[in-house]
Amino acid sequence: MKNINNQSNHHEQNTIPVHSNATLLKASLCAGIIGAIVLVTAILPAEYNIDPTGIGKAMGLTKIAEAAQADPSPISLVSAENPTPSANTLAIDLAPTVSEIKQARAQEPGMRQDKVDIVIPAGKGLEYKFLLNQGKHLEYDWRTDGGELFFDFHGEPQGDSTGFYESFAITTASKMRGTLTTPFSGSHGWYWKNKTNQPITVTLSTKGAYLIKG
Known part of the structure; x- marks a missing residue:
């Protein structure tokens, strides 16, 4: 009797619960809904400047897409490993002002x-x-x-x-x-x-x- 009980307990410990088809369907639907929400509220505004809900603009995500559309070229940052900026290096506060452009044209x-x-x-x-x-x-x-x-x-x-x-x-x-x-x-x-x-x-x-x- 002791061996039989031990075998029975061992069998119960190795039993893997099996979810029903209804549970799996509900989980898939929830995942799909969450993915759709993320797509509409985050990915579309940030990547394509498409913001049907207005949440992307409120979170500032549309600015990322606008910046990418304005300058589609890759941007390289200056670092210790890359001390010399390339033609596409990100320059902060170095763009000429309108008055400087007019002055340069007047001088040349x-x-x-x-x-x-x-x-x-x-x-x-x-x-x-x-x-x-x-x-x-x-x-x-x-x-x-x-x-x-x-x-x-x-x-x-x-x-x-x-x-x-x-x-x-x-x-x-x-x-x-x-x-x-x-x-x-x-x-x-x-x-x-x-x-x-x-x-x-x-x-x-x-x-x-x-x-x-x-």
């Missing part, structure tokens, strides 16, 4: 071509200048309608208050053609002097990244 004129007729009155002088940044190229070609003019082709540094200027060519001629690489930022151009008793017209053609000062 675009390429342009111009042609103008300048009348130098009899017995008088006249200047015509361009504003260029340092290291820029100014292509020029000017010629008179016949008479010769004394001229000084020169540049004046930006912000200088001492009266300094650098002359590139000083002579008398009826035409001049060439290219100037500006040694400094500032105004560059010509001073023409008409020593005759008749007005002389200068036709000036230019090409470069400049602003016309006149």
Whole structure:
């Protein structure tokens, strides 16, 4: 009798409870409902900016999707192992402001071509200048309608208050053609002097990244 009871107890201890089909169906339904709630309230707002319930926006999850849509490129962070940021490195507070962009555009004129007729009155002088940044190229070609003019082709540094200027060519001629690489930022151009008793017209053609000062 002792052995029989021991076998009976051993059999009861190894019995595995079996859930009914109804219990398994209820568990599956609960899991599906929970998954659907997570999908609608968290995954869709964070991944696709789809927020039918408004909970994602309240929790700030839609901002994640908006940021990803605005910049789909991968972002690498600077660390001790990667001290040099790549082109897609996350930069904080380094983006230029609107005013800085406008200022940069104002400081860096675009390429342009111009042609103008300048009348130098009899017995008088006249200047015509361009504003260029340092290291820029100014292509020029000017010629008179016949008479010769004394001229000084020169540049004046930006912000200088001492009266300094650098002359590139000083002579008398009826035409001049060439290219100037500006040694400094500032105004560059010509001073023409008409020593005759008749007005002389200068036709000036230019090409470069400049602003016309006149």
